[in-house]
């Protein structure tokens with residue numbers, strides 16, 4: 001196997017996380033080598049839900065429109081008993097939310113991965129090498145050596161990189177190579193996951209059904225036009241193999257599929273998964289980083305595993321591009337783990353809580369759910385809380401300047417608002433820094449922002465960004481390339497001074513300086 005030319009960044013693993021990281025880095029002009037053991041995308045369905053924050057990241061990868069075409073907004077969540085009687089319903093609007101996309105999107109993971117792979121292989125800055133099993137990652141003072149074996153010929157080879165991103169999934173070799181260990185959050189449940197394709201109309205409500213049955217917890221949802229997903233908790237002693245027998249499988253689905261002839265149900269997948277809650281104890285060792293499932297695993301009850309990987313990619317890619325171009329210092333890369341780890345922990349705890357509340361407690365739990373659930377929607381604000389797609393603010397770092405009490409906008413995402421020229425914020429910012437301000441900057445400040453390749457967005461009274469600044473009790477915000485607020489101020493002056501100088505960086509050229 002011939003050695004690959006040295007690359008500034010080698011991404012190991014071309015799943016959703018690795019593909020997103022490679023595309024974002026390439027968008028900043030960074031040449032990337034992507035290695036994966038498989039030549040094509042992993043064909044088995046796994047993730048079925050992405051929120052609007054993640055959809056927004058797909059927008060930055062250039063596939064938002066294509067993703068919208070293969071996904072469908074979900075109507076919300078129903079808690080049902082074992083006979084599918086509704087205990088509680090939390091309805092979600094399918095309208096466009098603050099990030100410019102529906103808040104909950106149902107889809108089929110291989111279809112999304114195919115979109116990402118097409119972008120990846122077509123990008124001039126990205127070299128994709130499939131059938132390449134990475135066998136070793138070793139660091140020295142000058143960089144990282146990545147060793148690999150061709151899975152078809154058995155030939156071995158290696159390349160050097162300045163940075164390596166370990167996006168190699170749950171069984172990560174990169175994680176092992178940096179001596180990082182998964183910390184367990186105490187969740188271990190075996191579930192049967194069933195994906196069905198059918199042209200028949202099941203006549204079900206088009207949201208997520210959570211079956212609160214102490215005998216067997218289950219989840220059902222429509223994923224696509226002809227695609228449906230069920231997840232059933234396996235009982236002790238059961239395995240997925242037991243359900244290959246239609247005499248056992250069909251009764252499980254009968255509450256939803258009654259009246260549909262068995263031959264009209266095509267079983268795309270029937271697999272056993274152990275849902276775990278784990279976070280790696282370190283996500284960085286010098287020039288090697290962990291992202292996605294290599295760094296964290298969550299039970300899928302709130303559909304956030306892949307979204308977390310996309311958020312990792314969005315958080316790290318602009319920082320790495322800035323360090324490679326000299327606009328940020330190497331130590332700023334420590335903010336990646338400092339910001340992302342607490343966010344991931346909070347989301348995993350929430351997923352665990354939701355999973356436990358819906359599935360545990362035996363008959364007592366069921367009794368409580370039966371009494372409490374029908375009243376839940378009457379609790380002021382609870383429905384909004386259950387359905388709110390907003391995720392926690394990022395922790396305080398050198399790139400999230402917030403008060404110790406953590407109030408205000410820093411660490412939160414700037415809305416993807418429609419600007420006066422009709423574009424959305426992200427389409428104008430194009431992954432650069434932006435100063436959003438209700439106070440007009442001086443001509444000199446504007447010139448300096450322009451020189452540093454940033455963008456000024458004026459928030460006009462009454463518009464969405466103006467209301468957002470007011471709610472955050474501020475008048476100006478410095479927004480990072482990943483959409484997160486770095487800091488706020490009463491005037492643009494301190495924000496202009498804090499804007500990193502990207503004039504020498506390969507950030508996208510400014511198409512228009514002011515909006």
Ligand SMILES: Cc1cc2nc3c(=O)[nH]c(=O)nc-3n(C[C@H](O)[C@H](O)[C@H](O)COP(=O)(O)OP(=O)(O)OC[C@H]3O[C@@H](n4cnc5c(N)ncnc54)[C@H](O)[C@@H]3O)c2cc1C
Nearest residue numbers: 013015016017037047048049134169292293303305306307
């Ligand atoms: C049943 C189920 C339901 C889920 N539902 C949701 C959901 O609704 N929403 C959600 O957001 N998430 C969900 N998830 C989680 C989601 O599927 C994962 O979080 C996501 O696939 C992780 O992406 P990744 O790129 O980090 O890792 P992976 O998808 O695992 O990709 C890793 C890549 O690395 C490659 N690789 C690994 N080792 C090597 C090596 N040594 N050399 C070369 N290549 C290597 C692999 O071939 C693979 O392509 C669900 C998961 C399951 C199992």
